[in-house]
Amino acid sequence: MPASQTLPPDTHADPDLGEVEAILALHSGREGPLLPMLHDLQEAFGHVPAVAHAPICAALNITRAELHGVISFYHDFRNAPTGRHVVKICRSEACQAVGAEALSGRVLGMLGVGWGETTPDGRVTVEPVYCLGLCACGPAAMVDGAVRGRVRAEALVAEVAP
Amino acid sequence: MKIYVPRDAAAKALGAEDVVRAIMAEAGARGLSVEIVRTGTRGMIWLEPLVEVEQGGVRHGYGPFAPTDAAALFDGSLEGLGPVEEIPFFARQDRLTFARVGRIDPLDLADYEAHGGLVGLRRALGMDAAAVVEEVKDSGLRGRGGAGFPTGIKWETVRTAPSPRKYIVCNADEGDSGTFADRMLMEGDPFTLIEGMAIAGIAVGAEQGYVYLRSEYPDAIEVMQRAVEIARDAGVLGDVLGSGRTFDMEVRVGAGAYVCGEETSLLNSLEGKRGVVRAKPPLPALEGFLGRPTVVNNVISLATVPVIFEKGAAHYAAFGQGRSRGTMPFQIAGNVKHGGLFETAFGMSLGQLVEDVCGGTASGRPVKAVQVGGPLGAYFGTAKFDTALGYEEFDGAGGLIGHAGVVIFDDTADMLGLARFAMEFCAIESCGKCTPCRIGAVRGVETLDRIRAGDGAATELLIDLCDTMKDGSLCALGGFTPYPVMSALRQFPEEFAPAREAAE
Numbered sequence: 307m308p309a310s311q312t313l314p315p316d317t318h319a320d321p322d323l324g325e326v327e328a329i330l331a332l333h334s335g336r337e338g339p340l341l342p343m344l345h346d347l348q349e350a351f352g353h354v355p356a357v358a359h360a361p362i363c364a365a366l367n368i369t370r371a372e373l374h375g376v377i378s379f380y381h382d383f384r385n386a387p388t389g390r391h392v393v394k395i396c397r398s399e400a401c402q403a404v405g406a407e408a409l410s411g412r413v414l415g416m417l418g419v420g421w422g423e424t425t426p427d428g429r430v431t432v433e434p435v436y437c438l439g440l441c442a443c444g445p446a447a448m449v450d451g452a453v454r455g456r457v458r459a460e461a462l463v464a465e466v467a468p
Numbered sequence: 469m470k471i472y473v474p475r476d477a478a479a480k481a482l483g484a485e486d487v488v489r490a491i492m493a494e495a496g497a498r499g500l501s502v503e504i505v506r507t508g509t510r511g512m513i514w515l516e517p518l519v520e521v522e523q524g525g526v527r528h529g530y531g532p533f534a535p536t537d538a539a540a541l542f543d544g545s546l547e548g549l550g551p552v553e554e555i556p557f558f559a560r561q562d563r564l565t566f567a568r569v570g571r572i573d574p575l576d577l578a579d580y581e582a583h584g585g586l587v588g589l590r591r592a593l594g595m596d597a598a599a600v601v602e603e604v605k606d607s608g609l610r611g612r613g614g615a616g617f618p619t620g621i622k623w624e625t626v627r628t629a630p631s632p633r634k635y636i637v638c639n640a641d642e643g644d645s646g647t648f649a650d651r652m653l654m655e656g657d658p659f660t661l662i663e664g665m666a667i668a669g670i671a672v673g674a675e676q677g678y679v680y681l682r683s684e685y686p687d688a689i690e691v692m693q694r695a696v697e698i699a700r701d702a703g704v705l706g707d708v709l710g711s712g713r714t715f716d717m718e719v720r721v722g723a724g725a726y727v728c729g730e731e732t733s734l735l736n737s738l739e740g741k742r743g744v745v746r747a748k749p750p751l752p753a754l755e756g757f758l759g760r761p762t763v764v765n766n767v768i769s770l771a772t773v774p775v776i777f778e779k780g781a782a783h784y785a786a787f788g789q790g791r792s793r794g795t796m797p798f799q800i801a802g803n804v805k806h807g808g809l810f811e812t813a814f815g816m817s818l819g820q821l822v823e824d825v826c827g828g829t830a831s832g833r834p835v836k837a838v839q840v841g842g843p844l845g846a847y848f849g850t851a852k853f854d855t856a857l858g859y860e861e862f863d864g865a866g867g868l869i870g871h872a873g874v875v876i877f878d879d880t881a882d883m884l885g886l887a888r889f890a891m892e893f894c895a896i897e898s899c900g901k902c903t904p905c906r907i908g909a910v911r912g913v914e915t916l917d918r919i920r921a922g923d924g925a926a927t928e929l930l931i932d933l934c935d936t937m938k939d940g941s942l943c944a945l946g947g948f949t950p951y952p953v954m955s956a957l958r959q960f961p962e963e964f965a966p967a968r969e970a971a972e
Binding site: 341366376400439451452 | 477478480642644645650651652676684686687688720725737738739740741742743744757800802803807830839843873876878889893899
């Protein structure tokens with residue numbers, strides 16, 4: 307399948323220093339502004355671009371080591387863009403009780419990736435998540451931020467890789 | 469015609485948006501005018517999407533509602549569930565904290581007020597701060613996030629701490645598997661949380677609040693943020709109801725770290741640092757956010773405050789038993805026939821909740837074990853099903869009630885595998901501060917793999933490791949991971965025994 311013809315357009319712009327500075331400026335004066343800054347940068351660029359590191363350190367008077375420490379501590383923040391679609395599958399106990407392990411094994415197998423990996427065509431990234439609060443209608447998953455309950459592998463894969 | 473459809477994430481996950489589209493399309497085709505009100509969920513998740521239609525002032529339920537049911541609904545030929553509030557699962561509850569959830573449009577402040585909203589805040593504004601704290605003490609309310617610390621005593625510590633700036637921080641980083649009460653409350657009745665935080669602010673002299681909300685709950689984030697804006701525009705926040713007392717708040721989004729549900733780690737995260745646990749003392753009540761006195765309370769604790777002030781501490785304390793006063797929203801999940809949220813006074817037995825209220829497993833197989841209190845909670849085999857639901861009762865049975873999530877497993881559950889998962893989860897989520905947690909969890913996974921491979925001597929090592937983690941960790945992550953592991957080992961020892969017979 308010629309992947310390039312069917313892929314949705316990349317909506318994330320290339321990192322631009324001016325845009326980075328504008329985002330950081332939105333948070334000046336807030337108490338504890340680093341996480342909101344990182345979330346907004348990731349929202350704009352699909353990841354926290356390296357070009358933003360120096361401006362963040364300058365704005366908050368923290369070292370690059372401190373910034374690296376924060377970015378690498380949290381599962382949410384990424385150093386590189388994901389695939390066009392992000393599928394998160396819950397691995398927690400409540401979903402395990404209704405077959406989450408079989409589900410994730412099947413989805414990963416169908417897409418030919420491991421946890422945290424992206425399909426070679428750049429279409430789908432699959433990540434584990436530990437509880438979406440959908441514990442009474444599991445196994446649960448999230449597709450590009452939208453919740454799914456009582457998930458079946460075929461339907462989930464069809465949604466992102468038709 | 470007025471039709472209610474939940475906007476709760478669980479309803480959406482089961483197709484509520486498609487249902488709304490189908491109803492609108494069908495109504496349009498028939499030239500009918502319908503008003504669709506988006507509510508929270510009633511908490512009967514096995515019936516979602518649960519559509520309700522008002523008939524003679526009573527809301528009748530239809531669910532699980534498929535988009536193809538829309539035509540039959542308007543024809544009057546769709547079989548319904550009758551009045552929603554007479555469904556036994558709902559009718560048996562004592563809904564105090566969740567009284568409005570599922571009934572009202574969560575973002576309609578007038579609807580909120582029409583159902584008792586802001587009565588508590590108005591009453592608190594007429595009291596002096598010490599009396600407000602006293603009322604919370606009298607209610608017997610204890611932290612609903614898991615630790616069960618008396619809320620009024622925490623508030624008193626912050627109230628009497630001298631400081632020019634204090635904070636109310638709501639811990640909405642509910643990451644325990646099997647729990648969704650915080651999410652359901654925030655998506656279904658966000659003004660209750662806002663009102664509770666405003667009362668807390670008035671009580672302790674704090675003018676700023678933060679809700680630290682986990683990023684795994686995008687729908688709750690959206691509703692909470694919108695509700696804060698509405699409350700600010702309406703003068704509930706800011707100059708609180710024109711009283712001259714100031715309180716405002718902000719929603720902050722977490723970043724996927726489970727350990728940030730621990731209060732000191734949460735405070736570090738809120739400050740923009742790694743979510744590493746802090747040693748206590750100093751208590752956050754004295755040196756919390758940015759080193760200032762801070763009330764850190766769970767969503768349900770804060771959201772219960774308005775009803776305490778609306779109906780009085782004595783009314784609230786009349787529910788429950790022993791030192792567990794009031795109600796607890798139990799969340800029954802996993803392999804469950806009738807899963808959802810069941811708010812009830814403390815005291816019911818675990819078995820009654822699992823078998824009687826919830827009908828046992830969805831698979832129809834026998835219940836093997838339930839895990840109570842999230843990934844750090846103990847497994848309870850059916851032999852312990854007579855344990856009463858209460859803080860002390862669960863402690864006495866070697867477990868914890870935690871955030872009151874109950875995850876049901878049928879007889880196909882692999883207890884050794886679940887014990888291994890508890891260790892694996894601890895290894896993934898450890899903040900790294902304490903060695904017993906950071907290294908111990910990794911060794912725990914390896915030791916359980918040795919047991920699985922038939923190494924009988926490894927069991928002693930596992931018990932020793934659990935003791936070390938329990939005694940040597942600062943917070944509940946390392947300290948309580950031994951609960952699921954040891955409870956599985958003690959109650960299902962045959963699954964941890966070396967499988968020599970099979971090998972020979």
